Amino acid sequence: MLKLLAKVKKTRRLDSFRGEDSLLRSRVHCYVAIKSAARSTMKLPKGLKGKSVRVLRTYIHPWEIKPGDLIVLDTNESRAAVKKHVRTSVGKRAEVVFGSKNVTVGDFNSDGLKEYAIENAFLRSIISPDYGARILELWNLGTDKNELYGGNSYEPGGYIEIGGVEESLSRIGSPGDLWNASYRKRDVAGSDLGFEHNLKKKEGLKEVKSFFVLPDAPVLCQFSTFEYKPKKPKKKKRKIPETELEYVPRIFFAIGG
Structure with a gap:
């Protein structure tokens, strides 16, 4: 939060008083x-x-x-x-072209920012486009528990306090251009919800994320793809520049009582 x-x-x-410790x-x-x-x-x-x-x-x-x-x-x-x-709303039906009717939009965690919820009879996921289009929370509707650690709450130790399912462009999972970026909504065929983001440090590289749930099973799917469209070199004989990418997703599960 x-x-x-x-x-x-x-x-x-308002007033003054002495406690038990005087x-x-x-x-x-x-x-x-x-x-x-x-x-x-x-x-x-x-x-x-x-x-x-x-x-x-x-x-x-x-x-x-x-x-x-x-x-x-x-x-x-x-x-x-x-x-x-802050003017916010909860539970408003989201406008999706390809998606199911189980997508809603609103401020579900009272942080003043917009999130999207995808759900079926078994689970509900909360996705934040302002924090890397990450899955912040994944609720088991059978137990009414969030199965992910963090869920946009504060925890010690720096950036990890957001938790959920995060991505980075580093082998050690340190903060990068993905985990905290703002993503734009994008319609992706075959999915319930989609987003995109142009990477700042990788010119011409774009990430596209899509999500969908199965209607009759406790299954949430996330796909992350990268589109690369570099600028054409000014001189015809020069090669189109290549780029390398290290992609590391991390999931923080809620473990314990």
């Missing part, structure tokens, strides 16, 4: 302006930067918050800010 970084504009102390505390209303996402790897929804929200904080004396300080809004506060200032 998206967490927001905000700058304190003004504060108003330390003096104050409850403070903080009026803050949204500055960015709490981490650079996450994306701030359009229309949210600079918007004001009010949050409640409890501080121990003498470490009270003051105007100009930066604070991180927790999950519930961030969700409330998105709900207040």
